[in-house]
Amino acid sequence: MILRDQIVRGLHPPGAPIPNEDALCAEFGVSRITVRRAVADLETSGFLIKRHGRGTFVSDKLPPGRPSATLGFLDSLKKTDIETQVEVLNVEAAEPPADIARQLDILAGVAAIHAVRLRRRDGAPVMVTEAWVPEAIGQGVTRRELQKRALYQVLISQGIRFGRVVQEITAVAASPTYAKLLNTELASPLLKITRLLYDVKRRPVQHLTVHISPERSRLLMDVSIDSMNTLAAGSIFHDVGPEPTK
Template identity: 30%
Template sequence: MNKNDFKKSPYYLQIREVIYNKIISGEYKTGEKLPSEDKLAEEFGVSRMTVCKALAELVNNEYLTRIQGSGTYVSKIRKEGSHLDIVGFNDSMNKKGFKVNTKVFLKQLEVPSKDIVKKLNIPFTQKVIHLKRLRLVNNEPIVVQDTYLNAKLCEELLEVDFENNALYESIRNICGRNIIRSKDIIEAIAADAETSELLEVKVGFPVLLTQRIAYVDNNVPIELTYSLYRSDQYVLEVEHK
């Protein structure tokens, strides 16, 4: 939307756009309570009904959450849709307009543990690519990910700059393989010392641990990822069909 379109659009859409941009930029942070509808109406110079309509659209699109008798709050960042929609963290965030920054702590070939061998269904003698990343949204740490990749299927991933390239996009474009399904297991655990430091939470803070195994054509496992999400930032919604 350019400036002229913005000025011509109805007031509620202009207000929606302003609040949306404040959420995406991080000016309004996750869990933060918005000013009252009366205050927003005064700020924008419109009726309370116009503000309500703008907020309702953002609530319907899950950027805001209304709590009866309390007010309107910025929603947690991540929402998962149907299990049939297989997307990575970058894809999920980009669809909502958020900017993701990634810090790579480790990217190397290594001998896998017995558990990784079993889950990736590979020989003990076959090495895996170990990728450890911290993902940030609006410069706030959201998730730590330990990923193990079947190196035999695409050793070229070792050359990828994962601070500027998404994993699933790289698997598609560099390896020429499509992820056809994934299996996720989720549990709540307490943050240990390393996790608390990386996610900037206290030791013992509740985090969500997800284990994902992703499969490419012919039902071959290519990825095993353990993700630790901040529970105050992340919502998991699963739809069964």
């Protein structure tokens, strides 16, 4: 993945040779078998070409680059809905985990609507979403409805007006379930995006978790310069060491 990113960014330009096996082993601290596998994967993906007796080179015909994007939050949801195909894996009324219940202001023992979906693009799995919605506003969230339209559209049709989103981004290792759904290796790195959506009255209306593989997906953010020193641009928290004294 690192070598692929270097190629995409132009650190190894089209037609240029990549470092030999010994150099790659030393750079990444891995075995020769691992290097050969990575190079073979990149060759299969169209990023590298082996030339007998000469070495391995970056392809002159790289796969199309990823376009940049400038979209509002609802526009980005609409874009995802249009460009991907959804498979609804599960929809049920269930008691949410304690941490999610707290964020949604749901009392212990009270059920919420739980929906799990897998999205594909051109047949490739790209995203697993897991949503929790308070039961009082989630009556219209059914398997049939989610097969026809996105969750945010279902909620809007029920009168929900979104006001703000709190988002957290972390890296996690792929569990057996996510590795299988996203067709990736067990414990491979995934990007986990957690969103808590509020309505215009500042009531939490949806808890959403998204898992994506960095091999196929990325997250873009368009932040105004006025927001760069505010929470809107994102704050970094370190979960190590003692809490700072006040």
